[in-house]
Amino acid sequence: MVVGKMKFTFQKRVKLAQGLWLLSWLATLGGAITFTLGCFLKTELRRRGEVMDNTDIHCVPNTLMIVGLASMGINYFASRICQDALDPGRFPRWKTLLKPYFGCSIFFTTLMLISVILSYAMKGSLETSLKIGLKNGIRFYKDTDTPGRCFQKQTIDRLQMEFQCCGNNDYRDWFEVQWISNRYLDFSTKEVKDRIKSNVDGRYLVDGVPFSCCNPSSPRPCIQYKITNNTAHYNYDHQTEELNIFIRGCREALVNYYMGLMNTIGAVVLSVFLLQSSVMASVRLLQTSMEAVAGQENVEIETEGYLLEKGVKETFMEYMDPVLKLLLLNQVNPSEAKLEEGATGTTTTS
Template sequence: MVLLKMKFPFQKRVRLAQGLWLLSWMAVISGALTFSMGLFLKAELHRQAEVMDNTQIHAVPNTLMMIGLASLGINFFAGRICQDSLDASRFPRWKTFMLPYFILSLFFTILMLVAVIMSYAMKGNLEESLKIGLKNGIRFYKDTDTPGRCFQKETIDRLQMEFHCCGNNNYKDWFEVQWISNRYLDFTSKEVKDRIKSNVDGRYLVDGVPFSCCNPSSPRPCIQHQLTNNSAHYNYEHQTEELNLFSPGCREALVSYYMGLMNSIGAGVLSFLLLQVSVLVSLRYLQTSMEAVLGQENTEIETEGYLLEKGVKETIKEMMDNVLKFFHFNQVDASVGLEAEAGEKPATPAD
């Protein structure tokens, strides 16, 4: 049974071709935008690569960039087909090209849908990547003289100032690591010696945070050190002085930022997906309605167009049968080749 059959008079075919030409160029622009969004997202992820533990989340921008480039080529050819479909003498040259074109277009359309789903489903991987990456970044904050970690302090400071955050989960994460380098500690001081001896790891731990955690909106000068000692500062209560430091952790701030980007990009790609589906459906109707014109003396006759020559189940079954026949044919060829090689005997010299 033919699926979604429609009648196309000559004028309707012309309007279909003209409308499809416009849609195809809109899809070309959407392909360029998809590539640009993927490139922008990859650059934003790369900008914070030092505080991310893995690169799995780069699958989203990489997929978007690949889809964008493929969409440029696919829809450019769709525009060419539309132009030639207005001339019955030029359309036949695309006949053998249409099947692989539809298969390739369908593949990248499905891949576009996968990219949309991935953009909404990457929150878990992003959180885990940032959790470990930020933990290591804070731990290596003091290693400004260690090769490979020289810029870790600058990265964390810039991150906290840009995203108005402090620590991994909150400012108390800085209490658990030695973030002041030994080169800036006076080991002859009794206070320094007592602090180092007070913990089993021999680290210099303080109830303080780096300057980059300070909130410029605070009504009082920033308090970085002895944050839990109320008596060390005049008119101070550390449990209520939330405006003095950035309250959210950097993991929460970064996840919110990147998921906002991915959700916006996902919505944009979803709209491009609908546009791409419209191009494929329109092109299929144009192809089937034009094929009925081939061989006719009067090219302005009314023709019929459809999406599938048979039903969905029959079409899928036929495609699966063709795939199985293809693999079966290759296996037969391989077995025949092996039998031929086994049947050959080495030549012996005549006595």
Template sequence: MVVMKMRFPFEKRVKLAQGLWILSWCATIAGATTFTLGCILKTELRRRAEVMDNSDIHIVPNTLIIVGLASLAINYFASKICQDALDAGRFPRWKNFLKPYFAVSCFFTVLMLLAVIMSYAMKGSLESSLKIGLRNGIRFYKDTDTPGRCFQKQNIDRMQMEFQCCGNNDFRDWFEVQWISNRYLNFNCKEVKDRIKSNVDGRYLVDGVPFSCCNPSSPRPCLQHQLTNNSAHYNYDYQAEELNIYLRGCREALVNYFMGLMNTISAGVLSIFLLQGSVLVSLRFLQTAMEALDGNENSEIETEGYLLEKGVKETVMEYLDPVLKFFLLKNQVQEGMAEEGASTASPP
């Protein structure tokens, strides 16, 4: 059953080819845009690699980069096909090329849609990655002399100031780790000795936060230390007063930032997907309308174009059959080699 059959007079075919040529170059620019968006997202994720536990989230920018590059090639060839469609004598040279071209184009177009879906679905993975990564980042904050962690303190401080956040979930996360290096502690001081002895792991824990947690918009000078001790500061109430440090955790801030970035990119990629789909549909109509001219000397006659020669299921199976036969043949060869190896290894 033919799907979406349309009639194309000569003038309509010419307009379709000309319009499609413009559309294909617009899609080429859109492909370059997709590639650029993927690079931007990957760069931002790499900037925060030290506070991320895994790289699963990189599948989204990697997919966008691959799809963007493929879109450049796909739409470049689409523009060349449109040019040759204006000359009925030159169009037949594309005949054997178009079937694999449409298969590859549809694959990458669907992949573009999957990248959009993945960008929304990766929020859970992003949260868990940041949760573990930030926890480790805070734990290694003091290790400025350890190779591989020399810039950990600098990165954490810059991140907290840039995103106006403090800690992983909130500022209390700093109370649970020793974030002051031993090299800056006076072990002859009784207070330091008592704090270390009072801790099972022998760590120097304080109810304070690094300077990067301070909120510069607060009218009060920053209180970094003894945040839970009301008597340590004048006119201060830890429970009732809004502290002059950032109250939002960095995990929440980073998740909101990256999801906002990915949502914006996804909206752009979705519009590019619709543009790419329009190019493929229009090119399919042009192909079938031009193929109807085969063997006809009069190139100005009216022809019929269609989207699919058969039903959707039959068309999908037509493209999948060669792939399935290839893997079936490959499995049969492997099974035959395994049986031959078993018979050779068995005793006579």
């Protein structure tokens, strides 16, 4: 069954070729935008790489960069086809190249759609990665003298100030780790000794947070230490003093930032996908409508164009048959293998 069958006069073929030329260059620009967005997202993820536990999320920008470059090449090829489309003498030279062209177009256009789906579906992986990464970042905050962790404090402080957040889930995460280095603790004082002895692991834990958690919008000087002790500060109640430090956790802030970024990118790439699909469909209509003109003296005759000569399933199998045959050639036939084993055994016996 023919899919998308349409009739084309000479004037309609001319308009189709001209419109496709413009559309292909717009899609080329869309491919460049997709590649740029992939590079931007990759850069943003690498900036926060120290507070991420895995690199699974990088599959989104990597895919965007690949399909962006492929889209530019595919659409440039389509623009060249348009230039020769209405010349019966030059258009036939593209005939052998069009089948691989459509195969590549379908593959990379599908990959573009997958990248859009991934940009919306990676929230769980992103949240898990940030949960573990931020937990380790807070734990290693004090290790400014340890190779490989020297800049962890700077990274966490900048992160908390930039995104106006504190801790992993909230500011209480700082109460569970020793974030003050031992080199800045006076072990001769009773307070330090008592706090270390009261902890099973011998850590110096305080109900305080780093300075980067302080909210500059607070009407009073920042209270970093003894946050939960209302009697340690005048006219203070830590349950109501929400403006004194940032309440929101950094994981929530980063997830919202990156998901907002990826959702916006996904919407843009979806528009490019629709544009790319239009180019692919237009090239197919132009190709099939021009095939009827080949060998004709009168190029202004009315022709028919279509998207698929057969059904979707039949067309898919037609494209897959060469791939399947290639895979089968690399496999050993079991009956042939038994014959070879038998021949080897006979030779050894004799």
